[in-house]
Amino acid sequence: MSKQLEKGVFITGTDTGVGKTFAAAALVKRLKAHYWKPVQTGPEEEHDAPEIQRLSCIETDQILPCLYSFPDPLSPHEAAKRVKQKIEFGHFKLPDIKSKEFLVVEGAGGVMVPLDDRHMMLDLMAQLELPALIVARSGLGTINHTLLTITALRNRGVKLAGVILNGPENKANLEAIEQYGKTEVLAELPFCTDVTPESLGSLMPRLDRVAQYFGRE
Ligand SMILES: Nc1ncnc2c1ncn2[C@@H]1O[C@H](COP(=O)(O)OP(=O)(O)OP(=O)(O)O)[C@@H](O)[C@H]1O
Ligand SMILES: C[C@H](N)[C@H](N)CCCCCC(=O)O
Numbered sequence: 575m576s577k578q579l580e581k582g583v584f585i586t587g588t589d590t591g592v593g594k595t596f597a598a599a600a601l602v603k604r605l606k607a608h609y610w611k612p613v614q615t616g617p618e619e620e621h622d623a624p625e626i627q628r629l630s631c632i633e634t635d636q637i638l639p640c641l642y643s644f645p646d647p648l649s650p651h652e653a654a655k656r657v658k659q660k661i662e663f664g665h666f667k668l669p670d671i672k673s674k675e676f677l678v679v680e681g682a683g684g685v686m687v688p689l690d691d692r693h694m695m696l697d698l699m700a701q702l703e704l705p706a707l708i709v710a711r712s713g714l715g716t717i718n719h720t721l722l723t724i725t726a727l728r729n730r731g732v733k734l735a736g737v738i739l740n741g742p743e744n745k746a747n748l749e750a751i752e753q754y755g756k757t758e759v760l761a762e763l764p765f766c767t768d769v770t771p772e773s774l775g776s777l778m779p780r781l782d783r784v785a786q787y788f789g790r791e
């Protein structure tokens with residue numbers, strides 16, 4: 575597997591609630607990375623960064639502050655409107671991290687979630703010049719959702735690192751996504767009855783190929 579010397583990876587998904595935060599927590603732990611959620615929507619008790627820290631046990635200074643956070647659990651463009659604010663797309667810049675450090679960035683929802691009247695989540699990936707890693711459900715319906723997501727990313731010129739399948743093992747869906755998506759499923763994360771630092775820790779070997787891809791074994 576060729577090593578990609580990237581500053582980080584943008585964790586996106588086929589939907590909201592597919593496990594981007596769950597996978598990002600595992601990746602932050604396995605890659606010893608920093609975490610950044612540029613745009614957060616929803617009430618504080620549902621924010622992703624605290625869940626990342628709870629599960630990965632990374633230091634507080636490894637979690638970078640959101641650029642935008644809005645209280646309503648909605649698409650960022652709408653959540654901003656509800657509080658009479660607008661997202662200034664030009665403000666999104668890759669945060670300064672040291673040369674040997676690595677950044678796991680998590681989007682909100684899927685790739686075509688609007689940020690303002692013109693820009694979507696996939697435009698943010700392009701602006702940050704980070705490769706995308708798609709978190710997808712493993713079960714029925716995921717082939718279509720994942721191939722649509724891949725197509726949207728490629729049409730926007732976003733580099734695709736691969737896919738993480740989240741949920742019960744499904745070999746047929748994995749093979750279909752690799753064949754028709756011309757990509758690799760770099761990790762399969764099982765359903766964990768208890769979402770704890772311990773259960774997350776047991777998943778580390780499953781992320782070895784992601785670590786190899788980014789040269790962060
Ligand atoms: N493999 C898993 N095993 C058990 N629970 C999981 C797993 N993956 C995700 N979950 C749970 O499913 C819920 C949604 O997951 P998560 O918050 O990671 O989704 P998300 O894609 O980050 O959503 P959002 O778009 O809101 O950021 C959470 O309660 C999470 O703990
Ligand atoms: C509120 C939720 N947890 C996410 N932060 C935002 C998801 C936006 C989804 C928009 C859409 O695709 O309809």
Ligand SMILES: [Mg+2]
Binds near residue numbers: 596
């Ligand atoms: Mg999340």
